[in-house]
Every structure is written in C-alpha cells, then in structure tokens.
Amino acid sequence: MAAPSPETAKQTHLHYLSQALDLARLSPPKPTNFRVGCLIVSYPASTSTEASQAHKSQGQGQVLSTGYTLELEGNTHAEQCALSKLAAQHGTDEAHLHGLDVLSANQNVTLYTTLEPCGLRLSGNKPCVERIIDTRKSGGGIGKVIFGAREPGTFVKDSKSLMRLYEVGVPWEFVPDLQDEILKVAKEGHNKPVSREAQGQKAGIDDISPEERRRQEQLPRNPKKRMMEVDVPP
Template sequence: MDAIQPGDHRSYMQLTLDLAQKSPPKPTNYRVGAVLVDLASNAILATGYTLELPGNTHAEQCCFAKLADQHGVPEDQLKSVLPSSMALYTTVEPCSKRLSGNLPCVERVLRLAGSIRTVYVGVMEPDTFVSHNTGKQMLQDADIAVELVPGLESQILAVATAGHIKNKPNLETQV
C-alpha cells in the first residue's frame, strides 16, 4: 500500500473500510474498521476490525489491545506510551454502551483523551445499530473533535450489515 498523505481523510477512511471487510459477516455483529494515526509522523500506529481478536471484540477495542500488547502495557495504561497527538479513524461512530460486559469503545477512546485529538467517522451510528448512541457527545465533552468523513457512507453501511437478516428488529442485545 502506498503511504497515505497527511490529512487525506478519505484514504484513511477507505483503509478502515478495507479492514471492516475482513470481519466475518454475522447476523449479530456490525463489521467496523479502525485505524490509529500519529499526527506528528503520519504513521499508522495500529489497526483493528470487529472480531479480529477472540471474544465479542469491536474494531477500536482490537486496535487498542494490539497496540497495548505491542508496547507491553495493559490497555488502561496505553496513554503513557503513546504520542501526544493522534487521530482515530473508524467506519462507524464508537459505541457508548455494550450489553456484552465489554467496555464501550467510546470509553476506551476517552482513556486516551489528550492524546487522541480527533475521531474521524465514516457514519454516525444509526439507531438501527444501537439506539441512542451518545458516543459523539461524550467525545466532544472531553474536547475530542468528531469529524464526519463523507463519501463512503453507503459502502460502510453495506459492509457493516453484511450477514444481517433484512427487516430484523434492532439487535442491540447482541452488541
């Protein structure tokens, strides 16, 4: 892959979409991709996608867990070893609640507040995914900018819902 130029949000979002396509299509999961970028060097620090790691894992969770493992620290101490200016790209707005018992992705991002400056999203989480997602507001309240990257919305939603039974009610309990 050619290097992505700094500020080329569309190319970074395309990369997150490519990652999301690696996630297995299932009727109870949304296929999401995530990329964490060091803004100073434009280096990709970590990537992740839904179900990349064992368990009911989300893209951001996999991204941060892999990076923590790479640095030999627990995920909740990841901020101590990371650059001070990063951006997170994710195909879908980070979740604000999970019924699986796993920490919501927005809370994982908030642990890196001050280091993650901006979260770039391909689509805001539709209410048909998890209703009343407050991720964007929680991030903004912590002075983390949330920016929509337009142009790939239909592809992102098609990939996210691959494997779902159409006209099925909200699968919130499976998230």
C-alpha cells in the same frame, strides 16, 4: 508553506477511511455485529509547523495500529482491537496506554473508524468511546476521531457517543463520502437467520471478552444480590 486546504485534508481522511473500510471487509459477517474497520494514525509534530501540516496533508501519517470487528478473541469491536494491539506492541495493557510516548500530545494521534464509535454495549463491555477517552488520562492519547458513517439504531438506539466526546473535549469529524459502502459492509450478514446462540449474544449474553470478564469480576458486588445467590437448604 500554507496550511492544507479543507479539500486536501478531506482527501487525507478519505485515504485512511478507505483503508479502514478494507479492514472492515475482513470481519466475518454476522447478524449480531457491525463489520467495522479502524486505524490509529499519528502525525508527529515537526520543528516547523508548516512542514508538519504538509506532512499531514499528504496522507503521510504513521499507522500505529489497526483493527476490525471480531479480530481478537471475544465479541471485540474494531477500536477495541486496535487499542489492544497497540498496547501489546509496547508490552503493556490497554489500561496503561495513556502512559506511552507513542500517544504523547506531540504525536497528534487520530483514530479513523468506518462507523461512529459505540457509546453503549448491551453486554456491559466498556464502550469504545470510553476506551478512546481513557487514552487521554496523561494529556496525550487519541486527539481526534474521524468516522465515515453514524451508528445505525440496530442494536442501540440514539447513540450518545459523539456527545460524550464533545463533553470531554475530543474533536470529531464525520466524513460521509464513503457512507453508503461503509453501511453496506457493516450490515452484511444481518439478513441471515439468527441462531439461539446468536440471539443470546444479541441480548448481551456471552458478549464478554476474557479481559472484560476479569474486569467485571473485580467490581464490588451488590450485597443484596449476593444474599439472593446463597443456596437455601431444602
């Protein structure tokens, strides 16, 4: 059996991007976030290469996890939620996803997301592109990233996430057919007045999940900064 044609493969990608778009619609509209949906899908290798290709071309991959913006506690992104939920399903944390059999190389795992994964977070939270890369520490992990729209420059100008994926050898593909609807959904809520609290979040204040806060608290601190924080007696 021949490998699927580019058009057939594209239909498979649109199948999962459409599901990701439905997930994005579950995210609450806010002026400080993009509403994004994500699926992590595996296409387990078959004993027959032809059979494996046919399996993939028919959109019959196995959905391992899903996520959408703000699904979990904190100012969480869609990819972050999907990866955290996948880790929880297997009784581990996100830092140890790379050791799971479900993400081994022969599972051919693809991450579908409506919007290009973020390459920078103003809060100091780990960007989604780095979370994706971290799954590959043991040779498997996320094998490809497919997205339906580039990240607008609303919060971060000129995202470098795709260059970062290229640098570490993670293939990516932009499938633009649903782009207009994806951006419409992503930006819903951006025309609402921004409260003082939301302005703080937009500037990176309180934009940290409990998990990320614990990670940052464990980082070594600047001794000079520590000296500046010491109470000075009157």
